[in-house]
Amino acid sequence: MNNYLSLENISITFATDNGPLNVLDDVSLKVDQGEFISLIGHSGCGKSTVLNIVAGLLNATTGGVLLENREVTEPGPDRAVVFQNHSLLPWLSVYDNVRLAVDQVFGKQKSRQERHEWTLHNLELVHMGHAIERRPDEISGGMKQRVGIARALAMEPKVLLMDEPFGALDSLTRTHMQDSLMEIQGELNNTVIMITHDVDEAVLLSDRIVMMTNGPSATIGEILAIELERPRHRLQLADDPTYNHYRAEVLRFLHDRHAQPDVPTGKPAKAPEVTAEAPAEERHARLKLATG
Protein backbone atom coordinates (compact mmCIF):
# COMPACT_ATOMS: atom_id res chain seq x y z
CA MET A 1 0.00 0.00 0.00
CA ASN A 2 2.97 2.27 0.37
CA ASN A 3 3.77 2.57 -3.27
CA TYR A 4 4.58 5.97 -4.68
CA LEU A 5 2.51 5.48 -7.81
CA SER A 6 0.18 2.60 -8.35
CA LEU A 7 -2.08 1.65 -11.21
CA GLU A 8 -4.87 -0.48 -9.80
CA ASN A 9 -6.74 -2.85 -12.11
CA ILE A 10 -7.22 -0.32 -14.84
CA SER A 11 -9.64 -1.18 -17.61
CA ILE A 12 -10.95 1.18 -20.19
CA THR A 13 -13.64 0.75 -22.81
CA PHE A 14 -14.39 3.25 -25.54
CA ALA A 15 -17.67 3.55 -27.36
CA THR A 16 -17.07 3.29 -31.10
CA ASP A 17 -19.36 3.08 -34.10
CA ASN A 18 -18.86 -0.68 -34.10
CA GLY A 19 -19.87 -1.06 -30.48
CA PRO A 20 -17.78 -0.88 -27.30
CA LEU A 21 -14.05 -1.41 -27.64
CA ASN A 22 -12.15 -2.71 -24.63
CA VAL A 23 -8.68 -1.19 -25.03
CA LEU A 24 -7.10 -1.98 -21.68
CA ASP A 25 -7.99 -4.85 -19.42
CA ASP A 26 -6.88 -5.09 -15.81
CA VAL A 27 -3.59 -3.23 -15.92
CA SER A 28 -1.86 -3.10 -12.54
CA LEU A 29 1.56 -1.66 -11.84
CA LYS A 30 3.42 -0.37 -8.82
CA VAL A 31 6.11 2.22 -9.31
CA ASP A 32 8.62 3.35 -6.70
CA GLN A 33 9.85 6.88 -6.32
CA GLY A 34 12.78 7.62 -8.61
CA GLU A 35 12.12 4.62 -10.79
CA PHE A 36 12.40 4.81 -14.58
CA ILE A 37 9.76 2.66 -16.26
CA SER A 38 9.48 2.03 -20.00
CA LEU A 39 6.26 0.88 -21.58
CA ILE A 40 6.89 -1.10 -24.73
CA GLY A 41 4.51 -2.89 -27.08
CA HIS A 42 3.23 -2.92 -30.62
CA SER A 43 1.32 0.01 -32.09
CA GLY A 44 -2.24 0.21 -30.94
CA CYS A 45 -1.75 -1.85 -27.78
CA GLY A 46 -2.89 1.00 -25.58
CA LYS A 47 0.44 2.27 -24.25
CA SER A 48 -0.61 5.86 -24.79
CA THR A 49 -3.93 5.14 -23.17
CA VAL A 50 -2.14 3.96 -20.02
CA LEU A 51 -0.08 7.15 -20.02
CA ASN A 52 -3.12 9.35 -20.60
CA ILE A 53 -4.91 7.69 -17.70
CA VAL A 54 -1.95 8.33 -15.38
CA ALA A 55 -1.84 11.92 -16.68
CA GLY A 56 -5.56 12.26 -15.95
CA LEU A 57 -6.35 13.17 -19.55
CA LEU A 58 -8.49 10.02 -19.75
CA ASN A 59 -10.49 8.39 -16.99
CA ALA A 60 -10.39 4.64 -16.56
CA THR A 61 -13.71 2.81 -16.87
CA THR A 62 -12.86 0.65 -13.87
CA GLY A 63 -9.88 0.76 -11.54
CA GLY A 64 -7.80 3.85 -10.97
CA VAL A 65 -4.47 5.48 -10.37
CA LEU A 66 -3.07 6.38 -6.95
CA LEU A 67 -0.23 8.85 -6.59
CA GLU A 68 1.06 9.04 -3.03
CA ASN A 69 -2.16 7.27 -2.02
CA ARG A 70 -4.35 9.94 -3.59
CA GLU A 71 -6.57 9.14 -6.53
CA VAL A 72 -5.83 10.81 -9.84
CA THR A 73 -8.99 12.32 -11.31
CA GLU A 74 -7.81 15.17 -13.50
CA PRO A 75 -4.68 16.35 -15.28
CA GLY A 76 -2.22 18.39 -13.28
CA PRO A 77 1.35 19.66 -13.29
CA ASP A 78 2.39 17.04 -10.73
CA ARG A 79 2.16 14.59 -13.64
CA ALA A 80 3.86 16.58 -16.38
CA VAL A 81 3.65 15.14 -19.89
CA VAL A 82 6.26 15.32 -22.64
CA PHE A 83 4.25 14.87 -25.82
CA GLN A 84 5.54 13.03 -28.85
CA ASN A 85 5.32 16.03 -31.18
CA HIS A 86 6.70 18.44 -28.57
CA SER A 87 3.48 20.53 -28.40
CA LEU A 88 5.24 23.83 -27.90
CA LEU A 89 3.14 26.92 -28.49
CA PRO A 90 4.44 28.05 -31.89
CA TRP A 91 3.86 31.75 -31.25
CA LEU A 92 5.95 31.84 -28.07
CA SER A 93 9.73 31.82 -27.80
CA VAL A 94 11.53 28.90 -26.21
CA TYR A 95 11.85 30.90 -23.00
CA ASP A 96 8.19 31.95 -22.96
CA ASN A 97 7.05 28.37 -23.52
CA VAL A 98 8.83 27.24 -20.37
CA ARG A 99 8.00 30.44 -18.51
CA LEU A 100 4.27 29.90 -19.13
CA ALA A 101 4.49 26.60 -17.26
CA VAL A 102 6.68 28.10 -14.51
CA ASP A 103 4.31 31.04 -14.00
CA GLN A 104 1.32 28.75 -13.87
CA VAL A 105 2.82 26.27 -11.38
CA PHE A 106 4.91 28.59 -9.19
CA GLY A 107 3.08 31.89 -9.74
CA LYS A 108 2.24 32.11 -6.05
CA GLN A 109 5.28 30.50 -4.43
CA LYS A 110 8.12 32.16 -6.30
CA SER A 111 8.95 35.77 -6.99
CA ARG A 112 9.27 37.08 -10.53
CA GLN A 113 13.06 36.92 -10.35
CA GLU A 114 13.02 33.37 -8.98
CA ARG A 115 10.67 32.26 -11.75
CA HIS A 116 12.97 33.83 -14.34
CA GLU A 117 15.96 32.02 -12.89
CA TRP A 118 14.09 28.74 -12.58
CA THR A 119 13.09 28.99 -16.27
CA LEU A 120 16.68 29.62 -17.31
CA HIS A 121 17.93 26.86 -15.02
CA ASN A 122 15.69 24.28 -16.67
CA LEU A 123 16.64 25.43 -20.14
CA GLU A 124 20.32 25.13 -19.18
CA LEU A 125 19.63 21.64 -17.89
CA VAL A 126 18.54 20.52 -21.36
CA HIS A 127 21.36 22.54 -23.00
CA MET A 128 19.03 25.06 -24.56
CA GLY A 129 20.37 28.11 -22.75
CA HIS A 130 21.81 29.48 -25.99
CA ALA A 131 18.55 29.69 -27.91
CA ILE A 132 16.02 31.03 -25.46
CA GLU A 133 14.69 33.75 -27.74
CA ARG A 134 14.12 31.47 -30.73
CA ARG A 135 10.67 30.41 -31.83
CA PRO A 136 9.83 26.69 -32.09
CA ASP A 137 9.80 26.85 -35.90
CA GLU A 138 13.36 28.18 -35.87
CA ILE A 139 14.89 25.24 -34.04
CA SER A 140 15.40 21.58 -34.94
CA GLY A 141 13.17 18.70 -33.90
CA GLY A 142 15.60 17.54 -31.25
CA MET A 143 15.84 21.03 -29.78
CA LYS A 144 12.06 21.31 -29.67
CA GLN A 145 11.89 18.06 -27.75
CA ARG A 146 14.55 19.38 -25.34
CA VAL A 147 12.39 22.41 -24.69
CA GLY A 148 9.38 20.13 -24.20
CA ILE A 149 11.37 18.22 -21.59
CA ALA A 150 12.53 21.46 -19.94
CA ARG A 151 8.93 22.60 -19.73
CA ALA A 152 7.88 19.35 -18.09
CA LEU A 153 10.85 19.33 -15.69
CA ALA A 154 10.19 22.96 -14.74
CA MET A 155 6.85 21.91 -13.27
CA GLU A 156 8.79 19.76 -10.73
CA PRO A 157 6.46 16.86 -11.37
CA LYS A 158 6.09 13.91 -9.02
CA VAL A 159 5.92 11.72 -12.10
CA LEU A 160 7.28 12.62 -15.51
CA LEU A 161 5.26 11.06 -18.31
CA MET A 162 6.87 10.78 -21.73
CA ASP A 163 4.87 9.68 -24.75
CA GLU A 164 7.43 8.41 -27.29
CA PRO A 165 9.50 11.53 -26.68
CA PHE A 166 12.12 10.70 -29.30
CA GLY A 167 9.93 8.79 -31.72
CA ALA A 168 9.89 11.55 -34.33
CA LEU A 169 13.65 12.18 -34.30
CA ASP A 170 16.38 10.77 -36.53
CA SER A 171 18.51 8.09 -34.89
CA LEU A 172 21.61 10.23 -34.30
CA THR A 173 19.61 12.96 -32.60
CA ARG A 174 17.75 10.28 -30.70
CA THR A 175 20.95 8.85 -29.19
CA HIS A 176 22.01 12.37 -28.17
CA MET A 177 18.68 12.93 -26.51
CA GLN A 178 18.83 9.59 -24.70
CA ASP A 179 22.25 10.46 -23.32
CA SER A 180 20.97 13.87 -22.24
CA LEU A 181 17.99 12.30 -20.56
CA MET A 182 20.20 9.82 -18.67
CA GLU A 183 22.39 12.70 -17.53
CA ILE A 184 19.39 14.69 -16.31
CA GLN A 185 17.93 11.60 -14.69
CA GLY A 186 21.22 11.00 -12.88
CA GLU A 187 21.00 14.50 -11.48
CA LEU A 188 17.31 14.78 -10.60
CA ASN A 189 16.30 11.14 -10.12
CA ASN A 190 12.73 11.71 -11.26
CA THR A 191 10.05 9.09 -11.37
CA VAL A 192 9.48 8.51 -15.07
CA ILE A 193 7.09 6.52 -17.21
CA MET A 194 8.18 6.54 -20.83
CA ILE A 195 6.50 4.99 -23.84
CA THR A 196 8.85 3.73 -26.50
CA HIS A 197 9.04 1.58 -29.61
CA ASP A 198 12.78 1.34 -29.41
CA VAL A 199 14.19 -1.74 -27.67
CA ASP A 200 17.67 -0.25 -27.18
CA GLU A 201 16.21 2.90 -25.71
CA ALA A 202 14.11 0.90 -23.29
CA VAL A 203 17.01 -1.25 -22.07
CA LEU A 204 19.45 1.64 -21.87
CA LEU A 205 17.25 4.01 -19.89
CA SER A 206 14.97 1.90 -17.74
CA ASP A 207 14.99 0.34 -14.35
CA ARG A 208 12.11 -1.84 -15.43
CA ILE A 209 10.59 -2.51 -18.84
CA VAL A 210 6.85 -3.12 -18.90
CA MET A 211 5.91 -5.14 -21.97
CA MET A 212 2.33 -5.00 -23.11
CA THR A 213 0.32 -7.62 -24.96
CA ASN A 214 -1.48 -6.77 -28.18
CA GLY A 215 -4.85 -5.10 -28.09
CA PRO A 216 -7.76 -5.08 -27.87
CA SER A 217 -8.03 -5.84 -24.15
CA ALA A 218 -4.32 -5.29 -23.83
CA THR A 219 -2.66 -5.82 -20.52
CA ILE A 220 0.82 -6.15 -19.05
CA GLY A 221 2.47 -9.27 -20.43
CA GLU A 222 5.78 -9.26 -18.65
CA ILE A 223 7.92 -6.96 -16.55
CA LEU A 224 11.66 -7.08 -17.01
CA ALA A 225 13.92 -5.58 -14.36
CA ILE A 226 17.11 -4.14 -15.89
CA GLU A 227 19.87 -4.56 -13.36
CA LEU A 228 22.67 -2.65 -15.01
CA GLU A 229 24.97 -0.33 -13.14
CA ARG A 230 24.42 3.38 -13.53
CA PRO A 231 25.74 5.53 -15.05
CA ARG A 232 25.34 3.49 -18.19
CA HIS A 233 27.38 4.09 -21.31
CA ARG A 234 26.04 3.18 -24.68
CA LEU A 235 29.38 2.06 -26.14
CA GLN A 236 30.48 0.01 -23.16
CA LEU A 237 27.15 -1.74 -23.04
CA ALA A 238 27.15 -2.60 -26.73
CA ASP A 239 29.31 -5.68 -26.08
CA ASP A 240 27.97 -6.38 -22.62
CA PRO A 241 26.39 -9.87 -22.47
CA THR A 242 23.86 -8.86 -19.79
CA TYR A 243 22.74 -5.90 -21.84
CA ASN A 244 22.37 -8.06 -24.92
CA HIS A 245 20.50 -10.66 -22.92
CA TYR A 246 17.94 -8.02 -21.84
CA ARG A 247 17.64 -6.82 -25.40
CA ALA A 248 17.01 -10.35 -26.59
CA GLU A 249 14.38 -10.86 -23.88
CA VAL A 250 12.42 -7.84 -25.03
CA LEU A 251 12.77 -8.77 -28.69
CA ARG A 252 11.59 -12.29 -27.97
CA PHE A 253 8.54 -10.96 -26.20
CA LEU A 254 7.67 -8.53 -28.98
CA HIS A 255 8.41 -10.63 -32.03
CA ASP A 256 7.95 -14.19 -30.89
CA ARG A 257 5.37 -14.51 -28.18
CA HIS A 258 3.34 -11.42 -29.00
CA ALA A 259 4.07 -10.88 -32.65
CA GLN A 260 1.78 -8.45 -34.40
CA PRO A 261 -0.47 -10.54 -36.66
CA ASP A 262 0.34 -9.82 -40.29
CA VAL A 263 -3.26 -9.45 -41.31
CA PRO A 264 -5.03 -7.35 -38.72
CA THR A 265 -8.46 -8.65 -37.80
CA GLY A 266 -10.89 -5.84 -38.48
CA LYS A 267 -9.86 -2.32 -37.69
CA PRO A 268 -6.70 -1.58 -35.71
CA ALA A 269 -7.48 -1.13 -32.07
CA LYS A 270 -6.60 2.53 -32.03
CA ALA A 271 -7.95 4.39 -29.05
CA PRO A 272 -10.05 7.42 -29.92
CA GLU A 273 -8.23 10.68 -29.45
CA VAL A 274 -8.48 12.28 -26.08
CA THR A 275 -11.37 14.67 -26.34
CA ALA A 276 -10.38 17.70 -24.43
CA GLU A 277 -13.73 19.42 -24.29
CA ALA A 278 -15.92 16.64 -22.96
CA PRO A 279 -16.10 16.88 -19.19
CA ALA A 280 -15.19 13.80 -17.19
CA GLU A 281 -18.77 13.10 -16.17
CA GLU A 282 -19.92 13.07 -19.75
CA ARG A 283 -17.13 10.73 -20.76
CA HIS A 284 -18.01 8.50 -17.86
CA ALA A 285 -21.63 8.45 -18.92
CA ARG A 286 -20.65 7.55 -22.46
CA LEU A 287 -18.30 4.85 -21.28
CA LYS A 288 -20.92 3.42 -18.95
CA LEU A 289 -23.34 3.28 -21.85
CA ALA A 290 -20.69 1.51 -23.84
CA THR A 291 -20.02 -1.06 -21.21
CA GLY A 292 -23.76 -1.52 -20.67
Next chain:
Amino acid sequence: MSTTIINPGKSFDLKWLQSLFAFLEGDRLVKATSSLIKQLLIPLAALGLFLMLWSAGAASVTTSLGQLPGPVQVWGQGVQLYKEHQAERQKEVAFYQRQEQRNQAKLAKNPAAEVKVRPYTGKPTFLDQIVTSLVTVATGFIIASLIAIPIGIICGMSATLYRAINPLIQLFKPVSPLAWLPIVTMVVSAVYISDEPMFDKAFITSAITVTLCCIWPTIINTTVGVSSIDRDLINVSRVLRLGWLTKTIKIVIPSSIPMMFAGLRLSLGIGWMVLIAAEMLAQNPGLGKFVWDEFQNGSSNSLSRIMVAVLVIGCLGFILDRGMLLLQRWATWDRNAVLR
Protein backbone atom coordinates in the same frame (compact mmCIF):
# COMPACT_ATOMS: atom_id res chain seq x y z
CA MET B 1 29.29 45.52 -50.35
CA SER B 2 26.05 46.12 -48.64
CA THR B 3 23.60 48.59 -49.99
CA THR B 4 20.97 49.21 -47.41
CA ILE B 5 18.28 50.87 -49.40
CA ILE B 6 14.91 50.15 -47.88
CA ASN B 7 13.14 48.30 -50.62
CA PRO B 8 9.45 49.27 -50.52
CA GLY B 9 8.62 46.51 -52.98
CA LYS B 10 9.44 43.90 -50.39
CA SER B 11 7.29 45.26 -47.65
CA PHE B 12 4.30 45.74 -49.91
CA ASP B 13 4.81 42.49 -51.78
CA LEU B 14 4.89 44.16 -55.17
CA LYS B 15 7.19 41.96 -57.22
CA TRP B 16 7.84 44.51 -59.94
CA LEU B 17 8.76 47.23 -57.46
CA GLN B 18 11.09 44.80 -55.74
CA SER B 19 12.75 44.04 -59.06
CA LEU B 20 13.00 47.69 -59.95
CA PHE B 21 14.80 48.47 -56.72
CA ALA B 22 17.10 45.48 -57.08
CA PHE B 23 17.89 46.86 -60.54
CA LEU B 24 18.63 50.31 -59.17
CA GLU B 25 20.89 48.87 -56.50
CA GLY B 26 22.93 47.39 -59.32
CA ASP B 27 23.37 44.06 -57.55
CA ARG B 28 23.77 41.07 -59.79
CA LEU B 29 22.82 43.13 -62.77
CA VAL B 30 22.10 40.32 -65.19
CA LYS B 31 19.81 38.49 -62.83
CA ALA B 32 18.07 41.69 -61.88
CA THR B 33 17.54 42.59 -65.51
CA SER B 34 15.89 39.31 -66.38
CA SER B 35 13.82 39.56 -63.24
CA LEU B 36 12.85 43.11 -64.20
CA ILE B 37 11.70 41.91 -67.59
CA LYS B 38 9.60 39.20 -66.02
CA GLN B 39 8.14 41.23 -63.19
CA LEU B 40 7.69 44.62 -64.82
CA LEU B 41 7.69 44.34 -68.59
CA ILE B 42 5.25 41.47 -68.90
CA PRO B 43 2.58 43.11 -66.73
CA LEU B 44 3.21 46.38 -68.56
CA ALA B 45 2.81 44.70 -71.93
CA ALA B 46 -0.45 43.14 -70.78
CA LEU B 47 -1.63 46.51 -69.53
CA GLY B 48 -0.77 48.10 -72.87
CA LEU B 49 -2.67 45.41 -74.73
CA PHE B 50 -5.65 45.94 -72.48
CA LEU B 51 -5.62 49.70 -73.12
CA MET B 52 -5.47 49.09 -76.86
CA LEU B 53 -8.37 46.66 -76.80
CA TRP B 54 -10.35 49.03 -74.60
CA SER B 55 -9.67 51.93 -76.92
CA ALA B 56 -10.65 49.97 -80.02
CA GLY B 57 -13.68 48.37 -78.38
CA ALA B 58 -15.00 51.58 -76.90
CA ALA B 59 -14.87 53.35 -80.27
CA SER B 60 -17.36 50.89 -81.71
CA VAL B 61 -20.00 51.27 -78.98
CA THR B 62 -22.32 54.26 -79.16
CA THR B 63 -24.67 54.96 -76.28
CA SER B 64 -27.29 57.64 -75.73
CA LEU B 65 -24.57 59.59 -73.90
CA GLY B 66 -22.28 59.42 -76.88
CA GLN B 67 -19.45 57.09 -77.57
CA LEU B 68 -18.15 54.81 -74.83
CA PRO B 69 -15.04 56.62 -73.52
CA GLY B 70 -11.61 55.21 -74.22
CA PRO B 71 -8.52 55.52 -72.01
CA VAL B 72 -7.68 59.00 -73.28
CA GLN B 73 -11.05 60.53 -72.40
CA VAL B 74 -11.01 58.80 -69.00
CA TRP B 75 -7.55 60.16 -68.25
CA GLY B 76 -8.75 63.61 -69.27
CA GLN B 77 -11.68 63.40 -66.91
CA GLY B 78 -9.42 62.19 -64.13
CA VAL B 79 -7.30 65.29 -64.52
CA GLN B 80 -10.47 67.39 -64.76
CA LEU B 81 -11.79 65.95 -61.49
CA TYR B 82 -8.55 66.83 -59.76
CA LYS B 83 -8.70 70.40 -61.12
CA GLU B 84 -12.28 70.75 -59.90
CA HIS B 85 -11.09 69.63 -56.50
CA GLN B 86 -8.37 72.28 -56.45
CA ALA B 87 -10.79 74.97 -57.64
CA GLU B 88 -13.25 74.04 -54.92
CA ARG B 89 -10.51 74.22 -52.29
CA GLN B 90 -9.50 77.68 -53.51
CA LYS B 91 -13.11 78.81 -53.25
CA GLU B 92 -13.20 77.50 -49.71
CA VAL B 93 -10.03 79.34 -48.74
CA ALA B 94 -11.42 82.51 -50.33
CA PHE B 95 -14.69 82.08 -48.46
CA TYR B 96 -12.96 81.84 -45.10
CA GLN B 97 -10.75 84.83 -45.95
CA ARG B 98 -13.78 86.97 -46.79
CA GLN B 99 -15.52 85.88 -43.64
CA GLU B 100 -12.45 86.66 -41.57
CA GLN B 101 -12.13 90.11 -43.10
CA ARG B 102 -15.80 90.85 -42.47
CA ASN B 103 -15.52 89.75 -38.87
CA GLN B 104 -12.37 91.81 -38.36
CA ALA B 105 -14.12 94.87 -39.74
CA LYS B 106 -17.07 94.24 -37.48
CA LEU B 107 -14.87 93.90 -34.41
CA ALA B 108 -12.95 97.07 -35.32
CA LYS B 109 -16.18 99.04 -35.25
CA ASN B 110 -17.57 97.48 -32.13
CA PRO B 111 -15.32 95.22 -30.00
CA ALA B 112 -18.34 93.73 -28.23
CA ALA B 113 -19.99 92.59 -31.44
CA GLU B 114 -20.86 88.94 -31.79
CA VAL B 115 -19.07 87.36 -34.71
CA LYS B 116 -20.16 84.11 -36.28
CA VAL B 117 -17.96 81.68 -38.11
CA ARG B 118 -20.04 79.91 -40.70
CA PRO B 119 -18.72 76.69 -42.19
CA TYR B 120 -18.20 76.49 -45.90
CA THR B 121 -20.96 74.51 -47.60
CA GLY B 122 -19.62 73.80 -51.06
CA LYS B 123 -20.35 70.51 -52.73
CA PRO B 124 -17.98 67.65 -51.95
CA THR B 125 -15.32 67.04 -54.57
CA PHE B 126 -14.28 63.67 -55.94
CA LEU B 127 -11.40 63.49 -53.45
CA ASP B 128 -13.73 64.32 -50.56
CA GLN B 129 -15.96 61.52 -51.72
CA ILE B 130 -13.06 59.06 -51.72
CA VAL B 131 -12.30 60.03 -48.12
CA THR B 132 -15.95 59.62 -47.14
CA SER B 133 -16.02 56.16 -48.69
CA LEU B 134 -12.88 55.10 -46.85
CA VAL B 135 -14.17 56.40 -43.52
CA THR B 136 -17.51 54.66 -44.04
CA VAL B 137 -16.02 51.30 -44.96
CA ALA B 138 -13.57 51.53 -42.04
CA THR B 139 -16.42 52.24 -39.64
CA GLY B 140 -18.53 49.35 -40.93
CA PHE B 141 -15.56 47.01 -40.95
CA ILE B 142 -14.43 47.87 -37.42
CA ILE B 143 -17.95 47.40 -36.04
CA ALA B 144 -18.19 44.07 -37.87
CA SER B 145 -14.84 42.90 -36.50
CA LEU B 146 -15.72 43.88 -32.95
CA ILE B 147 -18.87 41.78 -33.19
CA ALA B 148 -17.53 38.91 -35.29
CA ILE B 149 -14.32 38.04 -33.43
CA PRO B 150 -15.92 37.41 -30.01
CA ILE B 151 -18.79 35.47 -31.61
CA GLY B 152 -16.29 33.42 -33.61
CA ILE B 153 -14.21 32.64 -30.53
CA ILE B 154 -17.24 31.56 -28.52
CA CYS B 155 -18.61 29.45 -31.37
CA GLY B 156 -15.24 27.81 -31.82
CA MET B 157 -15.00 26.91 -28.16
CA SER B 158 -18.52 25.60 -27.70
CA ALA B 159 -19.83 23.08 -30.20
CA THR B 160 -23.34 23.55 -28.83
CA LEU B 161 -23.31 27.27 -29.43
CA TYR B 162 -21.88 26.72 -32.87
CA ARG B 163 -24.75 24.37 -33.71
CA ALA B 164 -27.16 27.01 -32.47
CA ILE B 165 -25.69 29.91 -34.42
CA ASN B 166 -24.54 28.15 -37.57
CA PRO B 167 -27.98 28.08 -39.28
CA LEU B 168 -28.30 31.83 -38.74
CA ILE B 169 -24.87 32.44 -40.23
CA GLN B 170 -25.65 30.28 -43.24
CA LEU B 171 -29.01 32.01 -43.66
CA PHE B 172 -27.75 35.58 -43.59
CA LYS B 173 -24.37 35.13 -45.25
CA PRO B 174 -25.64 35.10 -48.85
CA VAL B 175 -27.97 38.10 -48.44
CA SER B 176 -27.20 40.97 -50.80
CA PRO B 177 -26.56 44.45 -49.41
CA LEU B 178 -29.39 45.73 -51.56
CA ALA B 179 -31.81 43.58 -49.60
CA TRP B 180 -30.56 44.83 -46.24
CA LEU B 181 -30.53 48.48 -47.17
CA PRO B 182 -34.25 49.35 -47.04
CA ILE B 183 -34.58 47.65 -43.66
CA VAL B 184 -31.49 49.34 -42.29
CA THR B 185 -32.66 52.70 -43.62
CA MET B 186 -36.03 52.39 -41.90
CA VAL B 187 -34.54 51.17 -38.64
CA VAL B 188 -31.95 53.96 -38.58
CA SER B 189 -34.59 56.59 -39.26
CA ALA B 190 -36.74 55.19 -36.49
CA VAL B 191 -34.02 54.68 -33.89
CA TYR B 192 -31.41 57.35 -34.58
CA ILE B 193 -33.29 60.49 -33.62
CA SER B 194 -31.31 63.39 -32.26
CA ASP B 195 -31.54 67.15 -32.51
CA GLU B 196 -27.90 67.56 -33.34
CA PRO B 197 -26.94 64.32 -35.02
CA MET B 198 -23.25 63.59 -34.81
CA PHE B 199 -23.37 61.49 -37.94
CA ASP B 200 -25.32 61.72 -41.12
CA LYS B 201 -28.09 59.11 -41.36
CA ALA B 202 -26.90 58.05 -44.80
CA PHE B 203 -23.44 57.45 -43.33
CA ILE B 204 -24.83 55.26 -40.56
CA THR B 205 -27.06 53.35 -42.95
CA SER B 206 -24.15 52.65 -45.29
CA ALA B 207 -21.80 51.66 -42.49
CA ILE B 208 -24.33 49.29 -40.93
CA THR B 209 -25.04 47.69 -44.30
CA VAL B 210 -21.31 47.12 -44.72
CA THR B 211 -21.22 45.61 -41.24
CA LEU B 212 -24.10 43.24 -41.98
CA CYS B 213 -22.45 41.95 -45.12
CA CYS B 214 -18.84 41.66 -44.00
CA ILE B 215 -19.38 40.16 -40.56
CA TRP B 216 -19.72 36.57 -41.82
CA PRO B 217 -16.28 35.61 -43.15
CA THR B 218 -14.65 36.75 -39.91
CA ILE B 219 -17.12 34.76 -37.78
CA ILE B 220 -16.69 31.62 -39.86
CA ASN B 221 -12.90 31.83 -40.09
CA THR B 222 -12.47 32.63 -36.41
CA THR B 223 -14.73 29.73 -35.50
CA VAL B 224 -12.75 27.33 -37.67
CA GLY B 225 -9.46 28.71 -36.33
CA VAL B 226 -10.52 28.30 -32.71
CA SER B 227 -12.10 24.87 -33.14
CA SER B 228 -9.16 23.43 -35.04
CA ILE B 229 -6.60 24.01 -32.30
CA ASP B 230 -4.10 21.22 -31.99
CA ARG B 231 -5.47 18.73 -29.43
CA ASP B 232 -2.02 18.48 -27.86
CA LEU B 233 -2.01 22.20 -27.10
CA ILE B 234 -5.35 21.80 -25.35
CA ASN B 235 -3.86 18.89 -23.41
CA VAL B 236 -0.91 21.10 -22.45
CA SER B 237 -3.37 23.63 -21.05
CA ARG B 238 -5.14 20.85 -19.14
CA VAL B 239 -1.90 19.53 -17.66
CA LEU B 240 -1.01 23.07 -16.61
CA ARG B 241 -4.54 23.52 -15.24
CA LEU B 242 -4.93 26.86 -17.01
CA GLY B 243 -8.12 28.62 -16.08
CA TRP B 244 -10.72 29.38 -18.75
CA LEU B 245 -9.60 32.96 -19.24
CA THR B 246 -5.86 32.17 -19.29
CA LYS B 247 -6.48 29.33 -21.70
CA THR B 248 -8.44 31.63 -24.01
CA ILE B 249 -5.87 34.43 -23.91
CA LYS B 250 -2.68 32.37 -23.95
CA ILE B 251 -3.63 29.46 -26.16
CA VAL B 252 -6.96 29.75 -27.97
CA ILE B 253 -6.70 33.27 -29.39
CA PRO B 254 -3.03 33.17 -30.50
CA SER B 255 -3.58 29.81 -32.11
CA SER B 256 -6.53 31.07 -34.14
CA ILE B 257 -4.96 34.38 -35.17
CA PRO B 258 -3.86 33.30 -38.66
CA MET B 259 -7.37 32.13 -39.54
CA MET B 260 -8.88 35.18 -37.88
CA PHE B 261 -6.85 37.54 -40.03
CA ALA B 262 -7.63 35.56 -43.17
CA GLY B 263 -11.29 36.15 -42.32
CA LEU B 264 -10.76 39.84 -41.65
CA ARG B 265 -9.12 40.25 -45.03
CA LEU B 266 -12.03 38.56 -46.80
CA SER B 267 -14.42 40.72 -44.79
CA LEU B 268 -12.76 43.97 -45.80
CA GLY B 269 -12.84 42.90 -49.45
CA ILE B 270 -16.56 42.21 -49.26
CA GLY B 271 -17.13 45.40 -47.27
CA TRP B 272 -15.53 47.53 -49.98
CA MET B 273 -17.69 45.96 -52.69
CA VAL B 274 -20.84 46.33 -50.63
CA LEU B 275 -20.05 49.93 -49.75
CA ILE B 276 -20.41 51.24 -53.30
CA ALA B 277 -23.86 49.72 -53.68
CA ALA B 278 -24.89 50.92 -50.23
CA GLU B 279 -23.74 54.48 -50.93
CA MET B 280 -25.65 54.56 -54.21
CA LEU B 281 -28.92 53.78 -52.53
CA ALA B 282 -28.37 55.47 -49.19
CA GLN B 283 -26.97 58.62 -50.86
CA ASN B 284 -23.97 58.68 -48.57
CA PRO B 285 -21.64 61.23 -50.21
CA GLY B 286 -18.95 58.72 -51.22
CA LEU B 287 -17.85 57.03 -54.42
CA GLY B 288 -21.15 55.18 -54.78
CA LYS B 289 -23.11 58.42 -54.76
CA PHE B 290 -20.63 59.92 -57.20
CA VAL B 291 -21.27 57.12 -59.69
CA TRP B 292 -25.03 57.39 -59.19
CA ASP B 293 -25.06 61.18 -59.57
CA GLU B 294 -22.99 61.04 -62.74
CA PHE B 295 -25.34 58.40 -64.12
CA GLN B 296 -28.35 60.61 -63.36
CA ASN B 297 -26.56 63.68 -64.69
CA GLY B 298 -26.09 62.09 -68.10
CA SER B 299 -23.73 64.60 -69.63
CA SER B 300 -21.35 63.66 -72.40
CA ASN B 301 -18.56 63.39 -69.80
CA SER B 302 -20.52 61.23 -67.35
CA LEU B 303 -19.37 57.88 -68.64
CA SER B 304 -15.73 58.93 -68.51
CA ARG B 305 -16.15 60.20 -64.99
CA ILE B 306 -17.81 56.95 -63.93
CA MET B 307 -14.88 55.07 -65.46
CA VAL B 308 -12.49 57.16 -63.39
CA ALA B 309 -14.48 56.17 -60.30
CA VAL B 310 -14.37 52.50 -61.34
CA LEU B 311 -10.58 52.60 -61.64
CA VAL B 312 -10.21 54.44 -58.33
CA ILE B 313 -12.48 51.92 -56.62
CA GLY B 314 -10.33 49.13 -58.03
CA CYS B 315 -7.06 50.73 -56.95
CA LEU B 316 -8.31 51.49 -53.44
CA GLY B 317 -9.66 47.95 -53.09
CA PHE B 318 -6.25 46.65 -54.08
CA ILE B 319 -4.47 48.91 -51.60
CA LEU B 320 -6.84 47.92 -48.79
CA ASP B 321 -6.21 44.26 -49.56
CA ARG B 322 -2.45 44.75 -49.55
CA GLY B 323 -2.72 46.58 -46.25
CA MET B 324 -4.63 43.67 -44.75
CA LEU B 325 -2.05 41.26 -46.17
CA LEU B 326 0.71 43.18 -44.39
CA LEU B 327 -1.29 43.07 -41.18
CA GLN B 328 -1.92 39.36 -41.67
CA ARG B 329 1.79 38.68 -42.20
CA TRP B 330 2.67 40.70 -39.15
CA ALA B 331 0.16 38.89 -36.95
CA THR B 332 0.75 35.37 -38.20
CA TRP B 333 3.10 33.18 -36.20
CA ASP B 334 2.95 30.43 -38.81
CA ARG B 335 5.98 31.27 -40.96
CA ASN B 336 5.36 28.31 -43.22
CA ALA B 337 2.04 29.65 -44.42
CA VAL B 338 2.27 31.17 -47.88
CA LEU B 339 0.18 34.29 -47.91
CA ARG B 340 -0.65 36.05 -51.12
